[in-house]
Amino acid sequence: MRVCVFGAGAIGGHLAARLARGGAEVSVVARGATLAAIRERGITVVARDATFEARPAASDDPAALGPQDAVVVTVKGHQLAGVAAGIAPLRRAGTPVAFVMNGIPWWYFDRHGGPLDGTALPAIDPGGAVRAAVGVERTVGGVVYSACTITAPGRIEVENERSRVVFGGLDGTVGEPVRALAAALEAGGMGAPIVPDIRREVWAKLVSNLSNGPLCLLSRQGLAATLRDPAALEAARAGLEEGVAIARGLGIALDVDPAARVAASRSTAHKPSILQDMEAGKPIEMEAMLVQPLALARMAGVPTPVLDLLVGLARSAAEATGQYRPAA
Ligand SMILES: NC(=O)C1=CN([C@@H]2O[C@H](COP(=O)(O)OP(=O)(O)OC[C@H]3O[C@@H](n4cnc5c(N)ncnc54)[C@H](OP(=O)(O)O)[C@@H]3O)[C@@H](O)[C@H]2O)C=CC1
Ligand SMILES: CC(C)(CO)C(=O)C(=O)O
Numbered sequence: 001m002r003v004c005v006f007g008a009g010a011i012g013g014h015l016a017a018r019l020a021r022g023g024a025e026v027s028v029v030a031r032g033a034t035l036a037a038i039r040e041r042g043i044t045v046v047a048r049d050a051t052f053e054a055r056p057a058a059s060d061d062p063a064a065l066g067p068q069d070a071v072v073v074t075v076k077g078h079q080l081a082g083v084a085a086g087i088a089p090l091r092r093a094g095t096p097v098a099f100v101m102n103g104i105p106w107w108y109f110d111r112h113g114g115p116l117d118g119t120a121l122p123a124i125d126p127g128g129a130v131r132a133a134v135g136v137e138r139t140v141g142g143v144v145y146s147a148c149t150i151t152a153p154g155r156i157e158v159e160n161e162r163s164r165v166v167f168g169g170l171d172g173t174v175g176e177p178v179r180a181l182a183a184a185l186e187a188g189g190m191g192a193p194i195v196p197d198i199r200r201e202v203w204a205k206l207v208s209n210l211s212n213g214p215l216c217l218l219s220r221q222g223l224a225a226t227l228r229d230p231a232a233l234e235a236a237r238a239g240l241e242e243g244v245a246i247a248r249g250l251g252i253a254l255d256v257d258p259a260a261r262v263a264a265s266r267s268t269a270h271k272p273s274i275l276q277d278m279e280a281g282k283p284i285e286m287e288a289m290l291v292q293p294l295a296l297a298r299m300a301g302v303p304t305p306v307l308d309l310l311v312g313l314a315r316s317a318a319e320a321t322g323q324y325r326p327a328a
Contacts, residue, residue, distance in 0.1 A: 001025065001069040001180045004090050006083055008034055008043070008058065010148035010273065011100065012074030013156045014163065015185070017045045020054035022188030024181075027057040027065040029086065035060055037154035046151075047158035049189055063089040070181045071097045072142070076277075077288030080106065081126055084133035096177050097134050100142030100165055102209050102273070103288025104296065105202065110136045111170035112199070114251075123287050123295070123327050140178055141168050141198035143205050146190075147270035159270045164191030168198025203247035204254055209272070209289050210307060211239030212265050214314035216275045217284070227266040235306060236262040242304040246293060249300030274314075278323060286315060286324040 001024050005016040008028035020026040030038055035058055042055035059065055071090045075083055080101075087097060099105055106125035109116050125131055146163035148156050165185060167178055174194055182192035195201055212223060215236055219226040227233045240258040247254050277284050290311045297304045318324035 001177070001184060002027070003070045003072060003181060003184070004029065004062070004065050004068045005056075006062070006071060006073045006087065006090070007075035007079070008038060008056075009074065010150050010156055011144055011146060012072070013043045013150070013154065014045055014047075014146055014148050014158060015072060015074060015100065015144075015165065015190070016056050017043045017052065017054035017156075018188035018190045019181075019184050020056055020188070021052055022184035022186065024184040026054065027059070027068075029060065029062050029065065029083075030058050031060045033153040037152070041154055044155045045158060046156070047163070047189075048161050062086040065090060067092040068095055070177045071095060072181070073097060073099045074101065076283070077101060077103050077124065077285045078283050080124070081129045084129045087134055091138065094175070094177065095138060096140045096175065096181075097138050098140040098142045098167060098178070098181065100144050101288070102144075103206065103285065104292040105141060105288070106130050107136060107139050107141065107170055108199065108202070110139070121292065123292055126327060136170065139170060140174060141170065141202065142166065143198070143201040145205065147268060149271070149276065159268055162191060164193065166193050166195055166198070166201045168195045168201060170198070172196040200247075200252050200254065203243070203250075203252050204256065206289070206293060207240050207243030207247065207254065207256060208261060208265060210243045210293055211236045211262070211310070213272050213274050213289060214310035216272045217278055217314045217317060218310075220275065220279070222269045222271040222275070223265045224267065224269045227262060233262055233266065235310065236265070238306040239310055242297075242302075242307045243293070246297040246300060246302050246304065249302040250296060278318070278321075281321075282323065284318040284323045286318055287327070290314060291326070
């Protein structure tokens with residue numbers, strides 16, 4: 001199958017290399033030093049199970065890559081609007097577009113059912129640009145578990161044992177191309193389950209990002225070093241519990257043990273992607289991962305005093321360095 005990964009950074013590069021290893025005909029949309037490195041040397045993944053290379057076609061012009069059987073979008077939340085128009089030349093009728101990103105996705109309330117069905121999230125998808133360019137009917141949700149760091153352009157190190165991407169359709173169903181995409185990832189060594197309730201998966205992962213992310217951003221250290229402090233560990237646990245309460249307020253009962261989850265986070269030295277961006281002086285993925293979940297908490301009437309403090313301080317730190325500018 002022909003698959004294009006849009007945004008060949010840490011996660012996109014890892015997925016592209018796994019897909020190629022699994023037999024897919026892969027291309028990537030990349031730019032700058034990443035594009036130059038992939039064209040020259042391909043992508044190298046250094047993971048626990050293997051070190052391997054892939055040589056996908058690469059371009060900064062999606063039209064040069066042509067229509068695909070599936071598209072996987074792996075940019076940062078604040079970069080989404082900038083890639084919307086570029087997705088059109090990659091698709092033909094029936095091409096699914098999977099958004100494999102952290103945080104509240106732009107499509108969260110599309111095909112949601114109930115009174116909130118169709119609620120737009122302008123802070124995530126300003127002006128509905130992504131919805132208009134992609135179309136809800138071809139959109140697929142994706143939640144990725146893979147602790148990745150770019151150590152040089154085109155070279156990605158993966159810290160966790162076995163990575164996985166969970167896919168799911170907005171109405172609980174997916175078509176054959178998504179099953180083929182998942183099969184190629186599995187063949188490449190990455191788990192790729194397809195689930196009937198992708199919103200549950202969004203929250204199951206997000207509760208960790210919400211609680212751990214701001215703490216690491218504030219401590220400027222990776223997970224293990226940050227959570228070594230007993231007060232930080234307790235704040236992470238309490239924040240995680242609040243995240244579970246927000247999900248519950250939105251109708252999703254998570255089966256998560258907060259204490260066990262933060263203990264597991266403490267076992268990895270990984271610097272969360274928002275801290276990597278902070279250190280690199282890049283914009284922080286604040287809106288989708290931290291700010292919007294708390295907006296949904298307000299919508300659901302769920303109090304979140306610990307997360308309000310953690311996210312408030314992280315937000316203020318990122319605003320102070322010019323790495324987060326709230327939408328006007
Ligand atoms: N890194 C990690 O360990 C994890 C990250 N995630 C999530 O995955 C998503 C992707 O994160 P991550 O891979 O870390 O991010 P990266 O910044 O490493 O990758 C995003 C890539 O997309 C590129 N890009 C953005 N816009 C364009 C464009 N218009 N044209 C071409 N290329 C473009 C970026 O280029 P440029 O650098 O030039 O901007 C960059 O190479 C995020 O939602 C993140 O939260 C989830 C789990 C773990
Ligand atoms: C920390 C991790 C791997 C999982 O919580 C993540 O999602 C990130 O780095 O953005």
